[in-house]
């Protein structure tokens with residue numbers, strides 16, 4: 278049986294699970310993948326104490342990148358500083374790379390793939406999006422014969438867990454987040470999950486594969502779930518929707534728009550059924566229609582599963598870094614795509630107030646598909662105001678932000694106005 282010599286850098290959650298898998302049950306990979314994966318060096322800042330297996334450990338991670346015996350460097354430290362240095366040094370030394378680092382690929386993907394192409398090596402990054410669910414392989418290989426129209430995905434398990442708990446158990450945002458942390462599903466500092474950065478980075482990586490765009494995370498627009506309240510979830514449910522954090526990419530006439538926002542998903546669509554910490558990606562292609570990929574999107578074992586699959590892939594010849602860098606589609610920040618919208622307003626409980634709101638929509642030529650004034654959801658102590666939810670016809674992001682601003686100028690509207698997209702899978 279052939280063998281491949283690897284060096285693992287970073288022995289945290291994922292690195293630890295990779296070593297455990299390869300040490301405890303190597304026969305599974307050998308039988309299924311036809312290759313013996315030989316871990317010949319481990320880079321761990323804490324040295325031997327971080328590694329529970331009898332392996333050659335160095336505390337200087339660049340030793341691994343410079344070790345002439347190592348054929349594949351497995352980067353599992355995260356971040357963009359040392360990780361980039363490690364990856365670049367390894368590529369220059371003729372090594373293939375496997376990484377789970379979405380921040381690195383989303384931010385520096387183009388330069389790293391160019392460098393890899395120059396040195397005729399490969400970069401496996403399956404673990405960087407949707408953990409153990411092989412969405413990269415699906416997009417890059419399984420769907421290679423198709424033109425992708427759009428993708429929509431639930432790509433962050435932490436936020437999906439929080440939104441599911443808020444919906445299923447009527448938990449508050451804070452207690453759902455705390456539960457996610459207690460279960461090890463959210464970081465001690467969950468900022469990048471909650472504010473949408475993590476999902477946006479993953480969407481940027483998917484966009485490069487789906488639409489051949491540059492890796493330019495700065496052109497991805499995104500928002501987090503902090504603004505989603507129990508009240509929004511309840512309104513959405515009354516109207517037949519679930520609120521999910523949806524990463525979205527689409528192409529129109531060579532222009533690609535990528536974003537990640539809290540979004541209402543109709544309950545008859547598969548993405549609405551994706552609960553707890555699970556991930557899912559729907560990819561819509563010309564001719565083929567939609568395919569959906571569902572599974573665990575994070576966690577040490579699922580992520581290690583994707584890392585090991587990439588090592589096997591590389592040992593079998595892999596998927597060459599052969600994209601034509603000269604013919605990329607344009608990635609644009611301002612989406613021209615229209616989405617129906619959910620507006621949540623609090624309006625003074627007086628005659629003519631709602632009429633003012635309706636006439637603002639009419640004056641902008643924006644249709645109102647539904648308007649709900651729900652006294653039962655009003656603050657019982659405050660009879661001066663009532664909550665109103667409006668479902669509008671399709672609006673681009675720019676027009677939706679403009680409309681929100683205009684609504685703020687109506688004296689009878691109090692408090693902050695919320696606006697979310699509604700996913701339309703057509």
Ligand SMILES: NC(=O)c1ccc[n+]([C@@H]2O[C@H](COP(=O)([O-])OP(=O)(O)OC[C@H]3O[C@@H](n4cnc5c(N)ncnc54)[C@H](OP(=O)(O)O)[C@@H]3O)[C@@H](O)[C@H]2O)c1
Nearest residue numbers: 287288289290291322353354355359377378575576577580
């Ligand atoms: N955890 C998941 O479920 C998951 C899922 C998908 C992708 N990922 C990605 O996988 C990568 C690793 O995540 P993780 O959860 O395993 O992180 P982690 O538990 O924090 O492990 C990171 C490891 O890298 C080491 N490290 C970090 N910076 C270092 C530096 N400058 N010098 C030397 N060692 C350094 C840490 O050493 P110390 O222990 O000494 O700090 C630790 O052993 C990240 O890119 C992450 O985004 C993780």
